[in-house]
Amino acid sequence: MPIIVNVDVMLAKRKMKSKDLADAIGITVANLSILKTGKAKAVRFSTLAAICKELDCQPGDILEYRP
Amino acid sequence: MPIHTSIQRFQKIHTFFNGLFIFWIIFTIALIPLAILSPSTFKFTIPLELKEQADTFTGNLDSSLNLNNFRGQLSFENGPLPSTFYYHVGIIFIINLFLIFILLQLKKITTSVIRKTPFELANKNRLKYMGIALILLAFFKPIVYPFLAHTFNLPLDSPNCLTIAKSIKVDLLGIDWLYLTSGFVCLLLAEVFRVGNELKQETELTI
Structure with missing residues (x-):
């Protein structure tokens, strides 16, 4: 998959734990782990919006395209 | 329809399959003493x-x-046994083994439906095996019956046999269309379950 998810980078920048983010956006830690490891096949816009709101960033900061 | 009603209905079907499965196993096992004891004259x-x-x-x-x-x-x-006795008991035994296998698969599928995981990959395989078993059963009578009859030099019940080669006969009218159709329906359902499994995985991996 050429799409890289940089949620862990943003989490480190914001000094936030995975569990706190999962609780804040209303998904399980397991699902957040799937997203971070790149196993996810799709991300809902609502989830993306919630992550951007919590981490105070743009979708481009979280998702990266590497061909 | 509420989900719990559907599950309750499936529990009844599951119980029915369980009963039928046990009955067929007992019936099949009972064929063995029948075959052993029948020749003894009383x-x-x-x-x-x-x-x-x-x-x-x-x-x-x-x-x-x-x-x-x-x-x-x-x-x-009791009089002497007909020469086709073991031939018929053997055929019933083999067909019963097929039916027990099919019932076992049905039992497992209903169990997975009760567990609310019907679109698992195992169910696709179970339906595929069921379909193959049903298609084999459909061709059992037209191909295996004449073959066994020829091998053991027994008279054939069906007069519709077609000789396709020297001493090889096929009873084309003996194809069981009900089994054949059910087999193809099972194979079709297996494909539906495969697609269902893919959709399920995609839904599960959507965050």
């Missing part, structure tokens, strides 16, 4: 000593009936 005799009783009989009896005929014995004896 004979039992009922002595008829009605002479004395007839002497004391004073009721209205037809005068043409000679009571002396009752003196003697009444015996029962």
Whole structure:
């Protein structure tokens, strides 16, 4: 998959734990782990919006395209 | 329809399949002693000593009936087995094994439906195996019957056999269309379950 998810980078920048983010956006830690490891096949816009709101960033900061 | 009603209905179907499965296993196992014990000839005799009783009989009896005929014995004896006995028992045994396999798959599928995980990949495989077993059963009679009959030099029940090669016969009219159609429906359902499984995985991996 050429799409890289940089949620862990943003989490480190914001000094936030995975569990706190999962609780804040209303998904399980397991699902957040799937997203971070790149196993996810799709991300809902609502989830993306919630992550951007919590981490105070743009979708481009979280998702990266590497061909 | 509420989900719990559907699950309750499936629990009843599951119980039915369980009962049917146990019945078929007992029936199949019972064929073994039947095949072993049937050839032994048995004979039992009922002595008829009605002479004395007839002497004391004073009721209205037809005068043409000679009571002396009752003196003697009444015996029962089983005749020789037909030559096709083991052939038929063997065929029933093999067909039962197929049916037990199909019932086992159905039992497992209903169990997974009760567990609310019907679109698992195992169910696709179970349906595929069921379909193959049903198609084999459909062709069992037209191909295996004549083959066994020829091998064991037994007379064939069906006169519709077509000789396709020297001493190889195929009973084309003997194809069981119900089994064949059910088999293809099962294979189609297996494909539906495969797609269902892919959709399920995609939904599960959508965050």
